[in-house]
Amino acid sequence: MxxxxxxxxxxxxxxxxxxxxxxDFIHQLLGVKEKKISETPAKNxxxxxxxxxxxxxxxxxxxxxxxxxxxxxxxxxxxxxxxxESIVEWKYLKPSKQxxxxxxxxVIGILLIYSVDYVFNA
Numbered sequence: 001m002x003x004x005x006x007x008x009x010x011x012x013x014x015x016x017x018x019x020x021x022x023x024d025f026i027h028q029l030l031g032v033k034e035k036k037i038s039e040t041p042a043k044n045x046x047x048x049x050x051x052x053x054x055x056x057x058x059x060x061x062x063x064x065x066x067x068x069x070x071x072x073x074x075x076x077x078x079x080x081x082x083x084x085e086s087i088v089e090w091k092y093l094k095p096s097k098q099x100x101x102x103x104x105x106x107v108i109g110i111l112l113i114y115s116v117d118y119v120f121n122a
Contacts, residue, residue, distance in 0.1 A: 008115050015112065026101050033096045037085075042092040049088060053081045074113050082106035 015022065027034060037046040057077055064073040082102055089099035 012112055012116055015108070023101070023105070026104055030097055030100055032098050032101055034098060035093050035096050037088060037092065040092045042088055045092075046085075046088055049084050053077075053084065056080065071113060075110050078106060078109050078113065082109070 026032070037043065060073075064070070083106065086099040086102040086106070089096075089102055093099065
């Protein structure tokens, strides 16, 4: 069991350290041209989206600590923030296919959160 925990920790920290390189690799692999949402007509929609996510986190955090397992709360917040970001990217940056990389990183983030919890609760 100790070897498995060590392996998961090494993989998690390697992914976190190499995150920018991983992003560049996935962008090149899928042919994604990274664009900013703030340079599109969706600028105000993205601001509202970020505000709603912030308010949701701010309101639910005190309750979530007492009621929900923190791992599932973090996964919920990740899905809320990156899922809504990918929807806005899909709607306004569809030709760039940037929404695909956002979804890929959301899945990677969920796997990292789940595996880190597995290590520390094992």
